[in-house]
Amino acid sequence: MDQFLWVVVPYLCLAVFVVGHFWRYRYDKFGWTTRSSQLYEDRLLRLGSPLFHFGMLGVVGGHIIGLLVPRSWTEAVGIDDHLYHYVAVIGGLLAGILAVVGMVILIYRRRTVGPVFSATTPMDKVMYAFLAVVIVLGMWNTIAGSIFTIGGEYNYREGVSVWYRSFLAFQPDAALMAAAPIGFQLHALTAFLLFALWPFTRLVHVFSAPLGYVTRPYIVYRSRDDVQLGSHRPRQGWERVGR
Amino acid sequence: MRVMAQMAMVMNLDKCIGCHTCSVTCKQAWTNRTGTEYVWFNNVETRPGLGYPRTYEDQEEWKGGWELNKRGRLTLRAGGRWKKLATIFSNPKLPSIQDYYEPWTYDYETLTSSPASENFPVARAKSLISGKDMNVEWSANWDDDLGGSREHAARDVMLKGIEDKVKMEFEETFMFYLPRICEHCLNPSCAASCPSGAIYKRSEDGIVLVDQDRCRGWRMCVSGCPYKKVYFNHRTGKAEKCTFCYPRIEVGIPTVCSETCVGRLRYIGLVLYDADKVLEAAAVEDDHALYDAQRACFLDPDDPEVQRAAESAGIPADWVEAAKRSPVWALINKYEVALPLHPEYRTMPMVWYIPPLSPVVDVIKDTGHDAEDHGNLFAAIDALRIPVEYLANLFTAGDVEPVDRVLRKLGAMRSYMRDINLGRDPDDSIPAKVGMDGETMYDMFRLLAIAKYEDRYVIPTAHAEQAHALEELATECSLDFDGGPGMYESGPFGEGSGRPTPVAVENFQMLRDRQLSDTLAAPDDKSTRVNLLNWDGKGVPTGMFPPRPDAQPDVPDAGLTGGTGGQGSHPPGDRPGEDSGRGKG
Numbered sequence: 084m085d086q087f088l089w090v091v092v093p094y095l096c097l098a099v100f101v102v103g104h105f106w107r108y109r110y111d112k113f114g115w116t117t118r119s120s121q122l123y124e125d126r127l128l129r130l131g132s133p134l135f136h137f138g139m140l141g142v143v144g145g146h147i148i149g150l151l152v153p154r155s156w157t158e159a160v161g162i163d164d165h166l167y168h169y170v171a172v173i174g175g176l177l178a179g180i181l182a183v184v185g186m187v188i189l190i191y192r193r194r195t196v197g198p199v200f201s202a203t204t205p206m207d208k209v210m211y212a213f214l215a216v217v218i219v220l221g222m223w224n225t226i227a228g229s230i231f232t233i234g235g236e237y238n239y240r241e242g243v244s245v246w247y248r249s250f251l252a253f254q255p256d257a258a259l260m261a262a263a264p265i266g267f268q269l270h271a272l273t274a275f276l277l278f279a280l281w282p283f284t285r286l287v288h289v290f291s292a293p294l295g296y297v298t299r300p301y302i303v304y305r306s307r308d309d310v311q312l313g314s315h316r317p318r319q320g321w322e323r324v325g326r
Numbered sequence: 327m328r329v330m331a332q333m334a335m336v337m338n339l340d341k342c343i344g345c346h347t348c349s350v351t352c353k354q355a356w357t358n359r360t361g362t363e364y365v366w367f368n369n370v371e372t373r374p375g376l377g378y379p380r381t382y383e384d385q386e387e388w389k390g391g392w393e394l395n396k397r398g399r400l401t402l403r404a405g406g407r408w409k410k411l412a413t414i415f416s417n418p419k420l421p422s423i424q425d426y427y428e429p430w431t432y433d434y435e436t437l438t439s440s441p442a443s444e445n446f447p448v449a450r451a452k453s454l455i456s457g458k459d460m461n462v463e464w465s466a467n468w469d470d471d472l473g474g475s476r477e478h479a480a481r482d483v484m485l486k487g488i489e490d491k492v493k494m495e496f497e498e499t500f501m502f503y504l505p506r507i508c509e510h511c512l513n514p515s516c517a518a519s520c521p522s523g524a525i526y527k528r529s530e531d532g533i534v535l536v537d538q539d540r541c542r543g544w545r546m547c548v549s550g551c552p553y554k555k556v557y558f559n560h561r562t563g564k565a566e567k568c569t570f571c572y573p574r575i576e577v578g579i580p581t582v583c584s585e586t587c588v589g590r591l592r593y594i595g596l597v598l599y600d601a602d603k604v605l606e607a608a609a610v611e612d613d614h615a616l617y618d619a620q621r622a623c624f625l626d627p628d629d630p631e632v633q634r635a636a637e638s639a640g641i642p643a644d645w646v647e648a649a650k651r652s653p654v655w656a657l658i659n660k661y662e663v664a665l666p667l668h669p670e671y672r673t674m675p676m677v678w679y680i681p682p683l684s685p686v687v688d689v690i691k692d693t694g695h696d697a698e699d700h701g702n703l704f705a706a707i708d709a710l711r712i713p714v715e716y717l718a719n720l721f722t723a724g725d726v727e728p729v730d731r732v733l734r735k736l737g738a739m740r741s742y743m744r745d746i747n748l749g750r751d752p753d754d755s756i757p758a759k760v761g762m763d764g765e766t767m768y769d770m771f772r773l774l775a776i777a778k779y780e781d782r783y784v785i786p787t788a789h790a791e792q793a794h795a796l797e798e799l800a801t802e803c804s805l806d807f808d809g810g811p812g813m814y815e816s817g818p819f820g821e822g823s824g825r826p827t828p829v830a831v832e833n834f835q836m837l838r839d840r841q842l843s844d845t846l847a848a849p850d851d852k853s854t855r856v857n858l859l860n861w862d863g864k865g866v867p868t869g870m871f872p873p874r875p876d877a878q879p880d881v882p883d884a885g886l887t888g889g890t891g892g893q894g895s896h897p898p899g900d901r902p903g904e905d906s907g908r909g910k911g
Binding site: 112113114115116117118119120121122123124125128129132133135136137197198201202288291293295296297299301302303304305306307 | 407408410411414415416417418420422423453455456457458513514517518520521522523525526527528529530531537538539540541542543544545558560561562563564576788
C-alpha cells in the first residue's frame with residue numbers, strides 16, 4: 084500500500100502532468116488562456132486576485148525552499164532549526180493567509196456573481212475543490228503541526244522533504260512518507276492529484292507567465308504566413324486523372 | 327531608410343449618412359459569435375457624443391496610448407513592462423462590460439409557446455452575459471443622432487476646454503458621424519502592451535493582428551489601445567480586433583466595411599513609410615507637431631530613390647505601382663485633406679479622416695446666405711469656432727490651423743465645381759486661394775465626389791509563393807485541409823478550446839463535402855443511392871432494409887435483384903439511383 088501511495092500514484096500523476104501539458108500545448112494552444120472574468124466583475128477581483136496570486140507565489144517559493152533545500156545546507160550556513168522554523172512558519176503563515184483570503188474572496192465571487200458563475204465550467208469546479216483542499220490541508224499542517232504541534236513533533240525536513248527529493252531523483256523511499264503524519268500525507272496526495280488535473284484545467288496559464296515581455300521589443304513584426312492565403316490552402320493546379 | 331508598406335484607409339466624413347451598414351456587415355462577417363456579442367470591430371459614433379465604449383477618449387481615465395515621460399522619452403501611459411507584470415493579476419484599467427454595454431437577446435420563444443390569452447405575449451430582453459431578464463439601458467450607438475443633446479453630447483470628452491463656447495441649444499447644435507475601425511497604427515500601443523507578444527504588425531502590409539494561439543488573455547491590449555479597438559472575447563478568453571479583413575485584402579478586394587459602404591466614403595490604398603523614423607516622429611514634443619511629423623514618415627512612391635529602397639526592402643514592383651496610385655497617399659500628402667484621428671495618442675494611426683464641412687454649410691444655409699459661395703464659406707470657417715475647434719480636438723490634437731486649411735479646401739472645391747457644373751467659366755482664383763491649381767482641384771473632386779470603385783480601392787494582391795503547395799509535395803500534413811480531422815471542433819475544454827474557427831465559416835460544410843469526396847460533385851456510391859422523395863416503391867434499393875436471412879450475403883447487388891422479384895425489380899445493370907440522383911441534384 085505504501086508503495087502504491089507514495090511511489091505509483093506520484094509517478095503516475097507526474098507523468099500525466101508532463102505528458103498532459105505537452106499534449107495540451109500541441110492540441111489546444113487556442114484554449115490555453117487565463118479565461119479571465121474581469122470583464123464581468125471588477126471590484127471583488129481587484130481585491131481577491133492579487134491577494135491570491137501573490138500569496139500563491141509566496142507559498143510556491145516556500146515549498147521550493149522547504150522541499151528542495153536539504154537541512155544540512157542551511158545548517159552549513161549557520162541557520163539552526165529554531166531560526167529556520169521561525170522564518171518558515173512566519174513566512175508560510177503570511178503567504179498562506181494571503182492566499183486563503185484571496186481564495187475565499189474569489190470563490191465567493193465565482194459563486195455569487197451571476198455571469199462569473201455561469202462562465203464556470205465543470206472542470207473549473209473540480210479544480211477549485213482540489214485547490215481549496217490542498218491549500219486548507221497545507222494551512223492545517225502549518226498551524227496545527229508546526230505551531231500547536233497537534234499529533235506530536237514532526238520535522239518535515241527530515242521526512243517529507245527527503246522523500247520528495249528521493250522522488251525527484253527517481254529513487255523513491257516510500258517509508259519516509261508512510262511515517263509522516265496524516266495531515267502531511269493527505270496534503271501530498273491531494274497535491275499530486277491536483278498536478279494530474281493541472282494540464283486539463285485553466286491552471287495551465289501558470290506556464291505562460293510572460294517573463295519574455297521584459298526583454299522583447301515593444302512592437303512585434305511578423306511576416307505573413309506564406310503557406311496559405313486567407314483560410315484556405317491553395318488548391319492544386321490540376322485534377323487527378325483516374326484512380 | 328527602411329521602407330515598409332502600410333495598408334491604410336481614409337474616410338470622407340462629409341459623405342457619411344450614419345446608416346451603420348459598415349457596422350452591421352462587419353459584425354455579420356466577424357463578430358456574430360458567442361463571446362463577441364458586444365464587440366463591434368467597426369462602429370459609427372454620433373459626434374459630439376460619448377462614443378463606444380463610453381468616454382473612451384478620456385485618457386486621463388483609461389490611460390491608453392503613449393505619452394512622453396519627464397525625460398521626453400516615449401512610454402506607455404498605463405505604465406511600462408514592470409508595472410504591467412506587477413498588475414497582471416487584475417488589470418487596473420479594464421473597461422467593464424457596462425462601459426461597452428450588456429449584450430442581450432429577446433425571449434422570442436414566449437411569442438410562439440405562450441397559451442392563448444387576452445393580452446399579447448411579450449418577448450422580454452434577456453442578458454447574454456447573465457441569462458437573466460434585463461432592462462436595456464445602453465448599447466453601442468445608444469446616443470445615435472443625439473449629437474446636440476444635453477444628456478449625451480455634453481459629456482463628450484472632446485468638448486473639454488470649449489464647453490463655455492458650445493451652446494447645447496437645439497437650434498444651435500451640430501453633429502456628424504464618425505465611423506471607426508482599428509487604426510492599424512505604425513506604433514501600436516496594444517502590441518506594445520501585450521505581455522505575451524501575441525499582437526503583431528504584419529511586415530508586408532502593416533495590418534495589426536492578434537495571434538489567437540499565443541494570446542493568453544492578460545487583457546493589457548484592451549487597456550493599452552487608446553481607441554479601445556481591441557476587445558476581450560469573454561467566451562474564449564482571448565483578445566480580438568479588427569483584421570482589416572486581411573483574407574479579402576490579400577486577394578485584392580476591399581474590406582467588408584468599405585465594400586458595403588453606402589456613402590462610398592472609404593478609400594483603401596498603400597502608403598510607403600520609413601520605419602526608422604516612426605519612433606522619432608511619435609516622440610516629438612509638441613502635440614500639434616505630431617500631424618506633420620507623421621506625414622514626414624511617409625515616403626513619396628514617385629521618388630526614384632524611394633523606389634530603389636523599396637525594391638531592396640523586398641517590396642514587389644506592383645506594390646510600388648499601387649502605392650503610386652494610392653488614393654490614401656493622394657488624400658494625405660497630395661491634396662492634404664485627410665487628418666489622423668487623435669494624433670496626440672502618439673500611436674501613429676493609419677485610418678485618416680477628411681473632416682466634415684457640412685456643419686459649417688448647415689449654419690450658413692440656416693442664416694439664409696448662399697452656402698456654396700466661397701466667400702461665405704471662408705468667412706464662416708473663420709467665424710464658426712465651435713465646429714472647427716471640436717474637429718481640431720479630434721483630428722489635430724487641438725490645432726485649429728490644419729482643420730481650417732482642410733475645410734477651406736473643401737469649401738473652395740464646392741464653389742469651384744459649382745461654376746463648372748452650372749456651365750460657367752471656372753474661376754481659377756478660388757483654388758489659388760487655398761494653394762491649389764484648377765486641375766488638381768478637379769482631380770480632387772473626381773476622387774472625393776465621383777469616387778469610382780477602382781479609384782477608391784487600389785489594393786495589390788499579396789504575393790505568396792505557392793509553388794510548394796501546388797506541387798503537392800508530401801511534406802505537409804495531408805489532414806490539414808478544411809474540414810479534415812485537424813480542423814476545428816468543440817474541444818474538450820469547452821467551446822473556447824481546440825483550433826480556432828476558420829475564417830470562412832459559411833462555406834465549411836460545402837468545402838468539407840467537396841474535399842472529402844473523390845469525385846467532383848458527388849460521392850462514389852451516389853449511383854446506388856435512392857432519393858426517397860421520388861422512389862416509386864418498386865424495387866428495393868441497397869441498404870434500405872437489412873438483408874434477408876435466406877439471401878446469400880456474398881452475391882453482389884443482392885438487395886437490388888433479389889428483392890420483390892417480378893415486375894418491380896430492376897434488371898441488373900439498370901441503376902435506379904442514377905435518376906433519383908439527378909432528381910436530387
